[in-house]
Amino acid sequence: MGESERAYTVADEAALARVVEAIGERFATEGERTSRRRVYYDTFDWRLWRANGRLWSEPVPRGVVRLNWQVEGRPWPAMLEVAPERIGFAQDLPPGPFREALASSIEMRRLLPMVEVRAESRLVRVLDGRRKTVVRLIAEVPGVRSPGSRRAYRPLDPGLVVQPVRGYAKEFQRVSRFLERELELDEGRVDEFEVGAPLGGHGEPGSYASKPSIPLEPSMEADEALREILRALLKVVESNRAGTAADIDSEFLHDFRVAVRRTRSALRLTKAIWPKPALVPFRKELSWLGKVTGPTRDLDVYLLELPRLAASLPESARGDLEPLRRLLEARQAAAQAELAAALGSRRYRRLMDSWRRFVEAPEDEADRPPAARTPIARYADKVIAKAHRRVLERGAAISDDSPPKALHRLRIDCKELRYAMELFRALYPPKKIGRLIRALKSLQENLGSFNDYGVQQQMLGGLADELGTSDRRSTAAVMALGRLLDKLELGEANERAGFAQRFAAFSSKKTVKRFRLMLGAEEA
Amino acid sequence: MRVLALYNIKGGVGKTSSAANLAYLAARSGRRTLLWDLDPQAAATYIFRIRAKVKGGGKRLLKGDREIESAIKGTDYEGLDLLPAEFSYRKMDVALGDMKKPARRIAWLLQTLEGEYDDVFLDCAPSISLLSESVFVASDALLVPTIPTTLSLRMLGRLDRHLAKHRRFRRVEVLPFFCMVDCRKKLHREITADSGSRQDLLATTIPYSSLVEKMAVRRAPVNSYAGWSAPAQAYERLWAEIDRRVPA
Ligand SMILES: Nc1ncnc2c1ncn2[C@@H]1O[C@H](COP(=O)(O)OP(=O)(O)OP(=O)(O)O)[C@@H](O)[C@H]1O
Numbered sequence: 209m210g211e212s213e214r215a216y217t218v219a220d221e222a223a224l225a226r227v228v229e230a231i232g233e234r235f236a237t238e239g240e241r242t243s244r245r246r247v248y249y250d251t252f253d254w255r256l257w258r259a260n261g262r263l264w265s266e267p268v269p270r271g272v273v274r275l276n277w278q279v280e281g282r283p284w285p286a287m288l289e290v291a292p293e294r295i296g297f298a299q300d301l302p303p304g305p306f307r308e309a310l311a312s313s314i315e316m317r318r319l320l321p322m323v324e325v326r327a328e329s330r331l332v333r334v335l336d337g338r339r340k341t342v343v344r345l346i347a348e349v350p351g352v353r354s355p356g357s358r359r360a361y362r363p364l365d366p367g368l369v370v371q372p373v374r375g376y377a378k379e380f381q382r383v384s385r386f387l388e389r390e391l392e393l394d395e396g397r398v399d400e401f402e403v404g405a406p407l408g409g410h411g412e413p414g415s416y417a418s419k420p421s422i423p424l425e426p427s428m429e430a431d432e433a434l435r436e437i438l439r440a441l442l443k444v445v446e447s448n449r450a451g452t453a454a455d456i457d458s459e460f461l462h463d464f465r466v467a468v469r470r471t472r473s474a475l476r477l478t479k480a481i482w483p484k485p486a487l488v489p490f491r492k493e494l495s496w497l498g499k500v501t502g503p504t505r506d507l508d509v510y511l512l513e514l515p516r517l518a519a520s521l522p523e524s525a526r527g528d529l530e531p532l533r534r535l536l537e538a539r540q541a542a543a544q545a546e547l548a549a550a551l552g553s554r555r556y557r558r559l560m561d562s563w564r565r566f567v568e569a570p571e572d573e574a575d576r577p578p579a580a581r582t583p584i585a586r587y588a589d590k591v592i593a594k595a596h597r598r599v600l601e602r603g604a605a606i607s608d609d610s611p612p613k614a615l616h617r618l619r620i621d622c623k624e625l626r627y628a629m630e631l632f633r634a635l636y637p638p639k640k641i642g643r644l645i646r647a648l649k650s651l652q653e654n655l656g657s658f659n660d661y662g663v664q665q666q667m668l669g670g671l672a673d674e675l676g677t678s679d680r681r682s683t684a685a686v687m688a689l690g691r692l693l694d695k696l697e698l699g700e701a702n703e704r705a706g707f708a709q710r711f712a713a714f715s716s717k718k719t720v721k722r723f724r725l726m727l728g729a730e731e732a
Numbered sequence: 733m734r735v736l737a738l739y740n741i742k743g744g745v746g747k748t749s750s751a752a753n754l755a756y757l758a759a760r761s762g763r764r765t766l767l768w769d770l771d772p773q774a775a776a777t778y779i780f781r782i783r784a785k786v787k788g789g790g791k792r793l794l795k796g797d798r799e800i801e802s803a804i805k806g807t808d809y810e811g812l813d814l815l816p817a818e819f820s821y822r823k824m825d826v827a828l829g830d831m832k833k834p835a836r837r838i839a840w841l842l843q844t845l846e847g848e849y850d851d852v853f854l855d856c857a858p859s860i861s862l863l864s865e866s867v868f869v870a871s872d873a874l875l876v877p878t879i880p881t882t883l884s885l886r887m888l889g890r891l892d893r894h895l896a897k898h899r900r901f902r903r904v905e906v907l908p909f910f911c912m913v914d915c916r917k918k919l920h921r922e923i924t925a926d927s928g929s930r931q932d933l934l935a936t937t938i939p940y941s942s943l944v945e946k947m948a949v950r951r952a953p954v955n956s957y958a959g960w961s962a963p964a965q966a967y968e969r970l971w972a973e974i975d976r977r978v979p980a
């Protein structure tokens with residue numbers, strides 16, 4: 209549809225004033241002063257930015273703001289008017305296609321205000337013989353700051369934006385030509401979001417990643433490389449602490465726990481490279497950290513799953529789960545309070561302080577076991593090979609009659625193998641390791657769902673007992689729960705039946721050979 | 733996409749003034765809006781300072797030979813575009829007569845704009861013709877400015893009877909409102925007070941005001957240059973009422 213707007217940058221305010229003046233001398237214009245305010249939003253892990261998107265609000269009268277969303281530079285066709293306090297979780301926004309599309313991008317994460325923009329601008333309208341506006345120019349001096357801060361705005365380079373008016377392409381070209389050929393302006397635009405984001409508390413866009421990629425040199429000594437890995441994991445733990453304690457969204461705790469679990473796995477997998485007594489206190493304390501964060505995570509999962517479970521019930525029975533939801537929410541709040549207290553405790557601080565000292569300081573030469581000096585590439589081969597062997601052995605022993613416990617153990621072994629592969633990922637050709645991780649993932653999905661179905665049945669069964677049948681509402685809730693339990697049982701049986709095939713694929717000659725080729729001599 | 737036509741069999745009742753102001757208000761509220769000037773007099777086109785010229789001519793536009801999109805012009809207001817009229821539009825009826833399914837023509841043309849606009853306003857010429865029938869089929873509502881006189885009310889009755897004749901007009905809702913109401917005139921007072929007679933009548937009335945007449949001189953919607961004035965305020969209330977009555 210015709211022309212699209214063009215942007216130019218100008219060195220400073222004086223230069224911008226000269227440009228505006230030159231335009232006024234060349235064309236018939238009319239001008240007015242305006243201003244613009246914006247707040248950009250994104251999730252803690254920059255999901256919108258990573259998808260090349262920008263989401264921002266602009267105040268409109270009546271105390272509401274308008275939410276705009278651009279992906280790849282194209283505006284989302286509809287905008288949304290909302291009270292600013294409703295910007296948070298996708299489900300708090302008014303229903304409709306905008307919300308649905310946003311929900312599939314941000315999922316369970318909360319939108320956080322990331323950048324506040326304020327711009328003083330001059331709108332210059334180029335007129336034709338009828339004094340009709342045929343081109344719009346906006347000359348502005350924007351500033352950015354962290355949202356809600358009292359600080360002064362940090363000024364950005366002034367800019368000039370030329371907007372076409374539909375049906376007046378010739379005039380637009382004439383003005384653009386004047387700016388480019390005669391005034392010799394450079395096309396370009398300051399990215400307010402990218403420049404402004406670091407002023408907030410969350411660092412550069414994209415700086416947080418729940419699974420940081422850790423660059424490793426194959427020749428690094430094993431303990432040195434492991435320290436590198438452990439430092440990266442510690443950073444993930446620490447960057448999620450505040451959001452976990454404040455329960456901003458459930459993903460903070462999720463990432464926090466995953467990082468703790470990976471840390472513990474890393475230590476378990478690499479026992480041989482550390483001086484014997486050094487790790488004992490950490491193992492115990494990190495296990496404590498896993499334990500105090502567990503109950504809240506379980507409840508988070510139930511609450512996240514509940515809408516999906518409810519959707520599997522007939523329309524008429526969905527409301528019956530309301531008492532269940534309230535019970536879960538109350539539990540979650542209680543568990544969360546305990547968790548927040550643990551994260552604020554002296555015990556937690558001590559653990560983090562000593563752990564940081566451990567991962568940052570190199571070992572005394574005298575204390576280093578010989579394995580610590582192995583080049584990391586060789587050591588990683590060994591660790592992965594061992595974990596792989598364990599999965600194959602344990603899986604081969606499982607028959608159709610094996611109890612759930614056997615599958616549970618295999619699930620843990622698979623996790624360990626997965627962590628090992630991911631921790632050392634950078635040491636292997638991306639395509640090869642990627643394919644093997646996918647193969648493992650397919651088995652893990654089966655084991656994971658099987659386990660989830662079992663755990664959910666236990667949990668919901670327990671809740672049914674607790675809700676009791678004292679009144680009509682709880683009776684209805686218990687009946688709805690009964691229906692859910694049937695579905696879960698069915699799902700569990702399906703996954704169990706699917707196991708043999710998934711494991712056969714993972715232990716196939718072809719896949720095993722691929723592991724062997726990647727790990728070289730270690731995989732005997 | 734919601735299609736709203738300003739229509740009355742009678743001329744000079746405030747169709748164009750209302751179309752311009754309502755379209756302006758719709759755009760200002762954030763809806764992507766198109767005003768299609770269907771009157772060869774091109775009064776709406778004039779108000780928005782746009783040349784009364786359609787690339788390729790009205791007939792070709794109607795035939796669908798030329799993309800309707802290429803004829804659309806941006807106005808001075810964000811979110812508001814206009815599809816201009818030109819003098820050749822007066823031959824539109826003859827052209828329509830030669831086409832297949834003339835009554836579905838406007839609806840068919842508007843389909844190509846689906847997704848691009850939220851609201852489309854049609855400013856019609858005062859007549860019953862093939863073109864206006866095509867407007868009845870395409871529209872969600874006919875907004876009928878009505879001067880509170882007995883003659884005008886009789887014309888409304890005539891419109892009702894005409895719309896009742898064909899099944900294909902059933903879908904369109906008729907929403908009359910009083911326009912150019914002069915409180916100094918006894919008759920206006922009496923008729924507007926007795927408005928209970930028609931259930932579909934909109935509650936808001938647009939007062940007579942020289943500020944509205946000035947639109948032709950200022951060449952802008954009254955709401956853009958005299959937003960505080962009584963007629964502008966009345967148009968805001970009218971728009972809010974229509975927005976509520978006709979689901980988007
Ligand atoms: N509320 C009003 N108060 C005073 N004058 C008005 C008002 N509304 C419209 N007018 C004037 O009445 C005349 C006719 O108005 P308008 O052109 O809007 O009516 P119309 O129904 O579109 O006419 P036509 O049938 O010729 O297209 C114009 O001169 C206009 O300025």
Ligand SMILES: [Mg+2]
Nearest residue numbers: 747748771775
């Ligand atoms: Mg008119």
